[in-house]
Structure formats: structure tokens, C-alpha cells
Amino acid sequence: MERFVEQALLYDFYGELLTDNQKQLFEDVVLSDYSITEVAEEKGISRQGVHDQLKRTNKVLQGYEEKLHLVEKFLHIKDKVHQIHKVVEQKETLEKDKLVEKIEKISNEILEEL
Amino acid sequence: MERFVEQALLYDFYGELLTDNQKQLFEDVVLSDYSITEVAEEKGISRQGVHDQLKRTNKVLQGYEEKLHLVEKFLHIKDKVHQIHKVVEQKETLEKDKLVEKIEKISNEILEEL
Structure with a gap:
């Protein structure tokens, strides 16, 4: 950084x-x-x-x-939320089930850290 | 609490x-x-x-x-991620566009706080 x-x-x-x-x-x-x-x-x-x-x-x-380590923790969460954004940006090409599955996975990962 | x-x-x-x-x-x-x-x-x-x-x-x-105020901040983010989960749970009844829109809104709110 x-x-x-x-x-x-x-x-x-x-x-x-x-x-x-x-x-x-x-x-x-x-x-x-x-x-x-x-x-x-x-x-x-x-x-x-x-x-x-x-x-x-x-x-x-x-x-x-x-x-x-709170800055580190926050940056990590921020990165995950950006990942959710990226999935959402693929909404035209990604099927609904796949999209939901990916978002569920990432949000679970965030909750594990919180 | x-x-x-x-x-x-x-x-x-x-x-x-x-x-x-x-x-x-x-x-x-x-x-x-x-x-x-x-x-x-x-x-x-x-x-x-x-x-x-x-x-x-x-x-x-x-x-x-x-x-x-870092505990407060974290709890707030946690609450938002739970909101994403709730949207995802409605995947059967919610249309893809609506679902994506809701998730986009919540994840933007999270990023504004990070």
C-alpha cells in the first residue's frame, strides 16, 4: 500500500x-x-x-x-464487498442461480470475519 | 444489547x-x-x-x-451483510433484476461506511 x-x-x-x-x-x-x-x-x-x-x-x-489489526480486517471486508459488486456487474451474462450462489458464498465469508 | x-x-x-x-x-x-x-x-x-x-x-x-466507535461500525456492517443474506434467501420469488438492484444498493451502503 x-x-x-x-x-x-x-x-x-x-x-x-x-x-x-x-x-x-x-x-x-x-x-x-x-x-x-x-x-x-x-x-x-x-x-x-x-x-x-x-x-x-x-x-x-x-x-x-x-x-x-482492525485496519487489516476492514480492508479485507472492503475487498469482499467489491467482489460482490463485481458479481453484480456480471448480471447480464450470469444466470440467476449462479449469481445468487456466488453472492451467498462471499457474504458468508464476510460474516465469518465479523 | x-x-x-x-x-x-x-x-x-x-x-x-x-x-x-x-x-x-x-x-x-x-x-x-x-x-x-x-x-x-x-x-x-x-x-x-x-x-x-x-x-x-x-x-x-x-x-x-x-x-x-469500531464495534459500532462493525455491527452496522454485519447488519448490512445479513440484509444481503435475506435478499438472497428470497431468490425463488424475487426477479433477477430486482434481486441485483437490492444487493447493489446494500453493498454500496457498506462501501460508504468502509
């Missing part, structure tokens, strides 16, 4: 467990795309300081995922 | 964020159904002590849910 997407997903899931400070820095640098220099100036800390804080925040977020 | 189910769900999602001590107590009292007296004796603490620790653990788990 692309680094930015991964970071944004982790933040989306676990961001509320960060401190306000960690949240703001993460949002400024990663999500709002301010430069490290701009953020460092605004906060009155060094560029290295910004780097270090951001690295720590990413580690915290990754730590939550390593323990809970 | 039944109290036990709610506790078990919260533990299933956020249990890994508890300390080993909290986990063990929770598993013994809530999941394995030992009595408070048995656990108190085994740990050499008072029954009140077991109560207090368990109450704190439940508060920690609820605190995570209040911040992240």
Missing part, C-alpha cells in the same frame, strides 16, 4: 487515541501537506523536532494496528 | 490494549465464568478488589469504544 494511504488509514482508525499535539502535527504535515519547514516555524521547533515527533506518532499508530 | 455480549465484543476488539493483569481478570470473571469469590481467593485479594478492577477494565474498554 502507498505510504500516504497507509498513514491516512491508520490515522482514520486510531487517530482519536493520540494527544491533541500529535493529532495536530499529523494533520498539518501528513494530511494537509504543509512543509516540515512551515510547521517547524509555526511551532517554534526545529525541523528535526518535527521529524522526530511525526516518527513517534507513526509508531504509536502502527503499534495500535499491530495489536488490534 | 445484552451486557455480556457487549462486554465480550468490546474485549474482542480492544482487549489487546489492556494489561496482562486486566486481561486475565476479565477472562476469568466475564468470559470463563469463574465466580468473583473464586477469582478473589486465587488472586489473594478481596471480592471488592476484584469488583473494582473489573469495573475499571470495563471503563477502559468503553473508553476506547467512545473514542473509536
